[in-house]
Amino acid sequence: MKKGKRAVCCILSLLLAVSFVACAKSGGDSEKKEADVADNVRSTTVPKSDKSGEGSGKNDKEEAPAKISILLSGDNTPSADNLVLKELGKRTNTIIDMTYVPGSDLKTKKSTLAASGTLPDIFGTDGDEALEFREGGLLAEVGDLVEQYAPNVLDNVGENLSKSPVNEDGIYMILTAKLPYCKQLNLRTDWLANLKMDMPTDPDSLYDVLYAFTFKDPDGNGKNDTFGLCANADPLSFASVFGAYNIPVGKAIELGDGTVTSWVKHPKFLEAMAYINKLNRDGLIEPEWATVPQMDMFSKLWNGVAGGIEWECVG
Structure with a gap:
């Protein structure tokens, strides 16, 4: 089995807690932004060779961990050595930079980051805000990557993805259930x-x-x-x-x-x-x-x- 998994989609497939999107970071018009972010999502890791070459010590390429930034609502930003983030990073071959913002400040924080072109790679959004980000070229279209690398997402919410106006011409936002915290x-x-x-x-x-x-x-x-x-x-x-x-x-x-x-x-x-x-x-x-x-x-x-x-x- 090839191991060239795309890091953002792998993270999205594991973080089913709010509606998540992957964002664009480049300047220019919306079409350029969408194209650039799609390329960025596709190039977050360096693929290894197929199974026939594994274990031989030849023709394998090291997968470089992708650095992924995530913004969530909360008041308890975890430390860099948080065991959960380390395990998530291990499973997805990523280095995760997780930031929590108090719920009352989250919308303002995202607006500020969007205006400066520094939105994180993954963040929660919905409603009019999600539409504004998509129309502004700030969200990645990741339909092909979700289908290839995150089949569990399609199994859980696939039939509902196209019902969101944000996803009328592709997959820009992963819809998820509102789940309570567990003990x-x-x-x-x-x-x-x-x-x-x-x-x-x-x-x-x-x-x-x-x-x-x-x-x-x-x-x-x-x-x-x-x-x-x-x-x-x-x-x-x-x-x-x-x-x-x-x-x-x-x-x-x-x-x-x-x-x-x-x-x-x-x-x-x-x-x-x-x-x-x-x-x-x-x-x-x-x-x-x-x-x-x-x-x-x-x-x-x-x-x-x-x-x-x-x-x-x-x-």
Whole structure:
């Protein structure tokens, strides 16, 4: 399989959270801008040879990582060594420069960047703004690249792409679903490194990590002053634990007989609760968790009391 994937389309195919576009950066009239950006999108990587030449050490060309800038709404711009961005960059052979702008300032920021010809490679847009950018030659037409390198986009929203007035004569904007943030269990990787432990992958290995965070001095200060997990009384504090048992916290479920009912009636609900009870009984959860206010729960992590927390880590 050839590996000459086009970086922008690869990123667009993974970032299905808002309506995304790839932009043009050159000056001149709109037709020139569209042509230039299309060429830019096509030349973001240097293709390797076909499969027959792989592994031989001959005729292969190194793929140079493409530098991709992304603008999103938010207030938590991630650091350059953010694990999620590094993995996304690894999978798409890109170096990602992600910038967040407060929602109230986003439209003004994009207008300023558009006026100066410095819009990022990928950003969210919709409505009249998207039409203005397209008519001004600021958006790339990427239909052929989406079809070739992002079939999952077509599988998800393909039939709706042409319904947008922005895409009446091509694909300039990728339509996406409005998805809520999801909870995930976040663990201190520096503590894992100190203890020479790997990231847990199942309930048993998670227990081992939380036990070590509690009893094996993960911060190296010689004191017994840490806990594995900080939480509060919200069931979402244990969403990942329930998820390990295929239980969607707070959602309706369908039982084997077709009955739709509450998530607490899942066949494995008691098994999941027994696991949480074990964590609590063995002292692996910060002891004030049942009564602690939410911001105080966060402080347990920020102040080095606990090594894990379930939250919406959107940055």
